[in-house]
Amino acid sequence: MKKLFLSLVLSVAPLAAFSAGGAVQLDHISTDLSDKASLQRGAQLYMNYCMGCHSLEYARYNRVARDLDIPEEIMMENLVFNDVNFGSLMENAMSEEDGKEWFGAAPPDLTLVARVRGPDWLYTYLRGFYKDENRPMGVNNVVFPNVGMPHVLADLQGLCAEQPHPVTDKRFDPLTGRTITEGGCEAYETEGMLTPTEYDNAMYDLVNFLEYMGEPFAEDRERIGWMVFAFLAVFLVIGQLLYRELWKDIH
Ligand code: HEC
Numbered sequence: 001m002k003k004l005f006l007s008l009v010l011s012v013a014p015l016a017a018f019s020a021g022g023a024v025q026l027d028h029i030s031t032d033l034s035d036k037a038s039l040q041r042g043a044q045l046y047m048n049y050c051m052g053c054h055s056l057e058y059a060r061y062n063r064v065a066r067d068l069d070i071p072e073e074i075m076m077e078n079l080v081f082n083d084v085n086f087g088s089l090m091e092n093a094m095s096e097e098d099g100k101e102w103f104g105a106a107p108p109d110l111t112l113v114a115r116v117r118g119p120d121w122l123y124t125y126l127r128g129f130y131k132d133e134n135r136p137m138g139v140n141n142v143v144f145p146n147v148g149m150p151h152v153l154a155d156l157q158g159l160c161a162e163q164p165h166p167v168t169d170k171r172f173d174p175l176t177g178r179t180i181t182e183g184g185c186e187a188y189e190t191e192g193m194l195t196p197t198e199y200d201n202a203m204y205d206l207v208n209f210l211e212y213m214g215e216p217f218a219e220d221r222e223r224i225g226w227m228v229f230a231f232l233a234v235f236l237v238i239g240q241l242l243y244r245e246l247w248k249d250i251h
Helices: 001-022 038-047 061-067 071-080 095-101 113-117 117-127 196-216 219-249
Strands: 057-060 128-130 140-141 158-160 179-181 189-190
Touching: 038 071, 038 196, 057 061, 061 071, 113 117, 113 196, 117 196, 128 158
Parallel strands: none
Antiparallel strands: 128 140, 158 189
């Protein structure tokens, strides 16, 4: 028995080590798939800044447009930049070989990335680029060391001159107790068009969109769940009445 217990513990131990391995603290967000305006802004950011390298090849334009309440003309004219049909899969023209040659690693498809990495990781990643001249693209990332991706959002965020801190990592002066840093980027190498708060909000929308991508039916599932509860509640009353009627003469 002891041996069995020990082998069980040992088989789980590497998992525990794995989950503790991410030494970087992640900034937390609560995604909201019912916020259509946020999802639409996220889709717009994605189509403008990410689609050229990262496909969403398990999704179709028409399904996304329907789920996000985007009319067909607006979707096709403003968000789709290649020559495809409304019902096409969301693929792009970059081949894996080219991607590998240009960036050292091919940009992966991102349809399911939110399921794999989780929203907190993505949110921290997209806000975690900083200047590093030793890297081919001139940038590095706090949660993805030596990443092959360039900082494609630098015109919005600016380029952080040094490694940004997690927002949760507020630091205090030990003598006065005053806040020394609020977290985030403290010094910029180049300025961006957005303020840090505006950029954080934009990244929230983008991660919200990727979260929707990973589970497009999540909203439907919740709605159907409530309908099932409502049905059961009504049925409970009917069942109770029937029960009373049937047992009336026996008691
Ligand atoms: C110029 C091409 C390019 C663009 C544009 C681009 N990326 Fe990337 N991205 C890459 C490459 C290359 C990698 C692979 C990095 C590696 O493995 O070192 C990557 C990796 C990633 C990863 C990590 C995937 C994983 O789980 O390993 C995420 C997340 C990501 N990109 C999100 C985005 C988002 C969101 C955008 C739009 C704002 C974007 N990327 C735009 C090239 C690009």
